[in-house]
Amino acid sequence: MNALEIRNLEKYYGRKKIIKNVDLDVPQGVLFALLGPNGAGKTTLIKSVLNFTSIKSGSIKIGGMDRKNFRGHEKVAYFPEKFFFFPYYTVEGVLRFYGSMYGIKGGLMKSRIDEIAKYAGIHDILDMKLNKISKGQMQRVGIGSVLMSEADLYIFDEPFSGLDPIGIKNIKDIFQSLKKKGKTVFINSHILAEIEKIVDYVAIINKGNILYSGELDDFVRGRSLEDAFYNLIEGGE
Numbered sequence: 001m002n003a004l005e006i007r008n009l010e011k012y013y014g015r016k017k018i019i020k021n022v023d024l025d026v027p028q029g030v031l032f033a034l035l036g037p038n039g040a041g042k043t044t045l046i047k048s049v050l051n052f053t054s055i056k057s058g059s060i061k062i063g064g065m066d067r068k069n070f071r072g073h074e075k076v077a078y079f080p081e082k083f084f085f086f087p088y089y090t091v092e093g094v095l096r097f098y099g100s101m102y103g104i105k106g107g108l109m110k111s112r113i114d115e116i117a118k119y120a121g122i123h124d125i126l127d128m129k130l131n132k133i134s135k136g137q138m139q140r141v142g143i144g145s146v147l148m149s150e151a152d153l154y155i156f157d158e159p160f161s162g163l164d165p166i167g168i169k170n171i172k173d174i175f176q177s178l179k180k181k182g183k184t185v186f187i188n189s190h191i192l193a194e195i196e197k198i199v200d201y202v203a204i205i206n207k208g209n210i211l212y213s214g215e216l217d218d219f220v221r222g223r224s225l226e227d228a229f230y231n232l233i234e235g236g237e
Helices: 042-049 091-101 108-120 135-147 165-180 192-198 216-220 225-233
Strands: 004-013 016-026 031-035 057-062 076-079 153-157 184-188 201-206 209-215
Touching: 004 042, 016 042, 016 201, 016 209, 031 042, 031 165, 031 192, 042 057, 042 153, 042 184, 076 135, 091 108, 091 135, 108 135, 108 165, 135 153, 135 165, 165 184, 165 192, 192 225, 201 216, 201 225, 209 216, 209 225, 216 225
Parallel strands: 031 184, 031 201, 076 153, 153 184
Antiparallel strands: 004 016, 004 057, 201 209
16 A cells, blocks of 8 residues: 555646646655656645645545545644744644644653654754744754654655754654654655655656656666756756
8 A cells, every 4th residue: 555646636726737637656654755846736736635725636545545534634744835833832832732733642742742852953942932943943843743743644845944954964864764663754845965865756747747756766867866857857868
């Protein structure tokens, strides 16, 4: 069973077709990246998977269940491109809020917060309010809030945004750790050099069409991901 399976997906905005007969498989337990230029349909595809938007036709299955089945979404955690929360909350308060939302109770909450705070590199700012932390720290808080869940499929939309090199390395290590636990990590990112270092599978989308989907090594064939991506988008090989 795939973590995510899409068949013949079509999505329109008005009369304009945004997603065009997309087929896509994301295996379980891998690091997967969805890549494409601006306006290619990446965000629309993610919103379709999460049932945030309607689709014209086709099917989407999460862990073998239709996207409209609530049980399928119980094991999905989503990190949006821009993470926001009430500015008067402390970092610990945010993690506690999300922990409660994910059903963590009693004494488990404190130990889970400590674990995730160290994991995300925010243990030293737990007492700070969100309106007092940097953009990069906010990004880590958002990622930490997602990690409070025990999901099987994690979807990250531009997770490296606003992070310095140390923050990026920290998040890549988190992704690798999730993979070792058998989790599936689905990443949408523009930072090809960092994606190339960690993912197993890629899908390339442009103008609503999937141009390639499969193992990273089979796509790059000895080239850099940047070169392979550019050649495909610009009509090369």
